[in-house]
Amino acid sequence: MGETRGRVQVQLTDAFWKKKVEVVQREVIPYQWKALNDEIPDTEPSHAIENFKIAAGESSGDFYGMVFQDSDVAKWLEAVAYSLEHTADAELESLADSVIDLIGRAQMEDGYINTYYTVKAPEKRWTNLRDDHELYCMGHLMEAAVAYYQATGKRKFVDIMSKAADHIDSMFGPEEEKLKGYPGHQEIELALFRLYEVTENERYLSLAEFFINERGREPHYFIKEAEERKDERKFFWNGKFGYNQSHLPVREQTKAVGHSVRAVYMYSAMADIVAKTGDEELRRATERLWKNVIQQQMYITAGIGSMEHGEAFSTDYDLPNDISYTETCATIGLAFWARRMLKVAKRGEYGDVLERALYNGSISGMDLDGKKFFYVNPLEVVPELNRVRGEHHHVKPVRQPWFKCACCPPNLARLITSINHYIYSEEENELFVHLYMGNDSVMTVGGEEVRVTQETNYPWEGAVKLTITPSSGKNHAFTLAMRMPGWCASGQLSINGERFDIGDNIKDGYVYINREWAPGDIVDLYLPMEVQLIHANPKVRENFGKVAIQRGPVVYCIEEADNGPNLHTVSVPMNPASYVASFEEGLLDGVVSISCVAEKIELEALSEGPLYKAAEFSAASTRTVTLKAIPYYAWANRGEGEMRVWLNKLK
Incomplete structure (x- = not known):
């Protein structure tokens, strides 16, 4: 098996992201474990763990839940794996081991794993790839297995899923006797690639390529299998919108x-x-x-x-x-x-x-406290409309405890806990810095270990300090490439206090610093974080004549909690210098809020007026207000109310 565990060791120290990781560890992972075991009152039952017990012959009853219910367990395990990278937790690891053992016991002799088909219809396996998520669920289990191996060094889960991959490989492929199908919901393709990376089994890479290359070819597989099972919906999913991206071979899609x-x-x-x-x-x-x-x-x-x-x-x-x-x-x-x-x-x-x-x-x-979740993330909310208008029914003005289709909460948990994997990457003798967040890391660059310490108060401040220390204690030559964010019009960079020319060393948005690094070398990057007023392309009809507020990488919104109702009547100034950014420790777990003097129409004075009239609203119907904007990600943490991202321009 290929050994990748420990190749990149990134210990998160970042104030922003470490807090979110800790929320996932403290609240989300335990909460989701209870959800998987139907221990949360007044929420849709999951039955996911019980499904595995039934499939393993250790419990009686019928399968319950969505056809892809297994994937919730997989994503929970993946989040656990990444959590263990941040913080050792023997009790949590033991619990994960017990779930992995259960999955192994639920696995069929030939390697197949899927509780829906094992319990409900074992004779119909692989007859409805379009709808029934067999490959999707096994893909998520593969991703979890790889993450768990890399976090703990334990191979059992990878061995279980390698057996599953071998079974899939025996069923699908270009060979005449094999099925020429592919998943209705893609996932197995990227999962097989991850499994290939740790096992170095070329068959898994070839199988991933097969699923990509086969999609959309004629005769269309989903139509063929639908005809075989006499499914009259055979044309529904492959309509003109290409619901599952099988309308054309992938190389022809534009x-x-x-x-x-x-x-x-x-x-x-x-x-x-x-x-x-x-x-x-x-x-x-x-x-x-x-x-x-x-x-x-x-x-x-x-x-x-x-x-x-x-x-x-x-x-x-x-x-x-x-x-x-x-x-x-x-x-x-x-x-x-x-x-x-x-x-x-x-x-x-x-x-x-x-x-x-x-x-x-x-x-x-996700709520700031990690206890409620959004499936849908609108950019404008008027709660009354969400309750009354049918086309708004999917938009919720507050986050929900759980969902019948609970894909989003565990997906978010695995993203947040894996955030340390997104900061850097290495290419031979180059180290790339993609994201700015505090961490203390050891990486192998140019065949030698290098310790990189990153200090920053991003995304609220634009100062980033990197300390480079070759582990050998000797100088080490390699290239450090740092991303210059697209939102930053001009930045400054220095090495050990000496100005470094960005302009002559930038390519495709990265500043390349090629030098011999001595232990303790310091790189200071300064990215001015100014308030920006963003216009949408005029082809976006809904935002024509409006602006959005952005500072650094953070998009802002206004909420009723700060600005009262009828947010559609607010008009904001077009001079960025009119906006003041201030860090508020006690607001929404600590955020930079943005304020400006704006105008707001007094609708109360117009309540008895005509529905339509020729003239503009009179000046008497407007008043000057101090508007406060907050980061979009933090909206709906203070109760139900209006929210909007795109704002009217003040003329």
Whole structure:
């Protein structure tokens, strides 16, 4: 087995992210364990652990839950694995070991693992790849197994899932006797790649490539299998929207369509394969799809999938704020994809999107205390409309304790606890810094261990200090490449107090510093964090004539809790110098809030007036107010109320 455990040792010290990791450890992981065991009152039962016990023959009863219920257990285990990297916890590790043992006992002799089919219909395995998530669930279990091995060094889970992968390989492939299918919900592709990385079993890489290459080919597999089981819905999922991205072979796809989470999971796997194999045709397809998502279909919060129907992409520039779907899992998947695109090429735009997703549309999916969650992350909320209008039914003004389809909470838990894996990457004799957050790390660069200590109060302040110490105690030559965020118009960099010229050493958004590093060398990077007023492309109809507030990587919103109701009547000044940023220790666990003098229409004075009239509202109906904006990710932590990101411009 290939040994990757310990290759990158990143100990998080960051005030912002360490607090969120601790919330997941203290609240979310224990809470989700209770949810998996149906121990939380007044919430939808999960039955996920009980399903495994029934499949193992250790309990009686029937399968209960969504067809992909196994994946909730997998993502919980993956979050546990990453948590153990931060903090040793013998009791939690023992609990995880017991769950892994249970999964092993529920595994069929041939390697197959899926509690739904094992309990309900063992004779129908692999007959409905389109809908029933067998490959998806086993993929999540594979990802958890890899994470657990890398965190603990224990191979049992990887061995279980390698046996499962061997079974899948015996069933699917280009050989005449094998099935030519692929998953309805992508996940197995990127999971097989991760399993390949730790086992070095080339069959797993080939199988991942097979699933990518086979998708969308004629004769269409989902239609064929639907006909075999006499399913009259055979054309539904493969309609003109390409719900599961099987409308065309992946190399021919030019626009992101269909279910957004499925899409970005597939794109992540495509990027993995490109980075490993150098497949140029697949690279071009991946980069085309990236450009379409980022330039035409992404919200300012890095939310994607604007359409509630199908949890899907709709059309270019269709980004409604109040009925947006923007599933938490979709932004998490976008972060996965961006991280993998950085393996394909070191371009600042990939790091910028990764950062935008991490600080905005992903962590907005969880309360600050880790006890409630959003599935949908809108950019505008009026609670009364959410209660009354049918097209708003999916938008909730407050987070929920749990969901029948509970994919988002455990997905967010595994993202947050794995955040230390997103900061750096190494390429031969180069060390890349993609994200700025406090950590104390040891990495292998150019064949030698190097300790890197990063100190910063990001994202509230733009000063970053890196201390470089080759572990040998001797000088070591390598290249340090630091991302210059796209939101930063001008930065400054110095080494041991001496100014370093950024302009002559920047390429694709990264500043390259090639030198012989002595123990204790200090790199200081300063990124001015000024308030920015962001305009959307004029093709985005909903935001024409409006602006959004951003500072550093953080997108801001205004809430009724600070500014009263009727937020649609607020107009803000267009001079960034009019805005004041202040850190408030006691606000929302400590955030930088932004205030300005704005104008707000007094609707109360108009309540008896006509519904329509020719003239503008009179000056008497407006008043000057001090407006306060907070980070978008922290909204809905102070009760129910209005919220909006895009604001009217003051004329």
